[in-house]
Amino acid sequence: MPEIEGSPGSSMHGVTGREPVLAFSVASPMVPTDNTAKFKLPVDSEHKAKVFKLFSLANPHMRTFHLSWLSFFTTFVSTFAAAPLVPIIRDNLNLTKSDIGNAGVASVSGSIFSRLVMGAVCDLLGPRYGCAFLIMLSAPTVFCMSFVENASGYIAVRFMIGFSLATFVSCQYWMSTMFNGKIIGLVNGTAAGWGNMGGGATQLLMPVLFEIIKKAGATPFTAWRIAFFVPGWLNLIMGILVLTLGQDLPDGNLGALQKKGDVAKDKFGKVLWYAVTNYRTWIFVLLYGYSMGVELTIDNVIAEYFYDRFDLKLHLAGIIAATFGMANIVARPFGGFTSDFMAKRFGMRGRLWNLWLLQTAGGIFCLCLGLVNSLPLAITFMILFSIGAQAACGATFGIIPFISRRSLGIISGMTGAGGNFGSGLTQLVFFANASFSTAKGLSYMGIMIICCTLPVSLVHFPQWGSMFLPPSNDGVKGSEEHYYVSEWTEEEKLKGMHQGSLKFAENSRSERGGKVASVPTPPNVTPNHV
């Protein structure tokens, strides 16, 4: 039984190997348009959109895009809402540096677990309910901030709010049900980048709210509590919008559709096995911890850093901190773009070098950020650091689709969780104890980024090579087919379950780079050889 493309049972499905990240649309000869379908956008045979029209709200495709990235954005706002207000909160709750650091760790730790579980939740309930459940259940946790009176309450509430970052998974999953595989790279990259911007927007929003509420007459220790109602309302509003305006699939909602056809699913145990036994998975789990991970860490510490080190007013520190997170609007897609650009000429080796260069540059600028004493230089290095780290995030997901075809969903989920784990670990080691100042912590984090990016040189694809080694000369072992089909056992191949991987292998020949023309797959002939 061939695997049904786009079935809700495969998280992140649709992120195939070939499409460049910045493809805006798929031309008709490549993917035939279904002319019988009555949607505002041209769709393929599964009714997934072939075109990405950013400023449209066309139902269901573009509407889903906007609901999805806005939900993810909202959870970032809620998770990091406390960070720019820490100078006030620490006096109200009598927090020590360890308490603040531990709360930062807690805020990113919850979603390590929830991101891993979210894939299964989307399979069971569909991405619409997955997203809505998470956002609506985390709204009370945001409102709980008004009750907090001491360090343990603060840490507990930030931990609970942090679970909501798993909307990353529902967001990407939902996009892959609505958009054709050839443009899914751009769609997912944009949605992820714009969602991450929430971490920057909150640094701007919360201090401004705080000042307004203070001017309206509240004392500081009450004003920050009232300010927290706004992220809570955002959660509520987005949850209701998702429930009322969203739908799981282009043709309707999951429950109704599951009754119609059968959804051919892969075995979870097998998919997990192939993800876990591929060493490249673990290298990228580590790497993402030092691109996305440090981004989350900085979202937590940077406003307080500027407030304390340079004696800035709260809202000014917030504005500067916001520029870090807001850079995501272009920096993350930029990383994907450079990855594709390098791949055109140098193939996968180009992508790996691109990732190493961007992430190491981020590390160097982070090191400098902690060392400088002047405000203009600190801001400059922070912006350069943000571009490096966020572009590295984009570049990472330019490579991940190629690690495995069968286990793409789990590997993406593990990588995402690795980002949060890296953030928690970094905050624990460098920012939660009194041994060194935040400035030193930043510098050490920069050095750690540089060191932990080195393992990317160990990632070797037999068919494409690695940073320092060329591809294998062996005719069989050096082929894309061999790499991707080796994830299936003989019995599975007999059942034809590997057909998707074969097609993928064919398309991925572009990762050889140079002037190798990729052989187009004839549309109705699938190779039967093993």
Place this chain on the structure above:
Amino acid sequence: MKSFVLKISLILFFLSKTTKGDVLFSSLPRSLFVVASAMEGQVLKAGEDDITVTFGLNQTLTNQTDGSYKKAKVKLCYAPVSQVDRKWRKTNDNLKKDKTCQFTIYNKPYERNVKGFKWNIEKDLPTATYFVRSYVYNDADEEIAYGQTTNGKKSDNLFKIQGISGRHVSIDIASVCFSVFALLSLFGFFFIEKRQSKVKS
């Protein structure tokens, strides 16, 4: 363009390094006396209690001239126990960088003896252990002498202030209401849709 940016960066870098002969706390004579109404170990409540301070030139010490004393400030300062693991309250000998005393409760032209001015403890004061210190300034607004209620080690005659929690019943109620609304609307939607799909099939 590149060399212009480089020059500007270098200028800014060097400007940040220049100091105008910053005043060091260790160089100041303790020529003032300060007495506060708060006793050792007493707990005062922010927003309710007040502190009465009497301070001035210490007449018992010889060779005291206060001709250059132009302005006087009295500040509330953190005791060492409230500075532990809190670098934003750190004591630094360079008074420009010192963060020990963050609350100014008196700021007026210098008088040799100020008897018993009262200060209401404001609601934005955090819960911590404090002492009272006064500084006098010259024309150039630099500190030239000080006095404090505690000893040199800052271990004596410290008092506590209990800050407000910032919580209000109205905020708590609003919080609960919105949370309940979130849960009701989520599960309401879920069950209504489930029922509708059962009716349809």
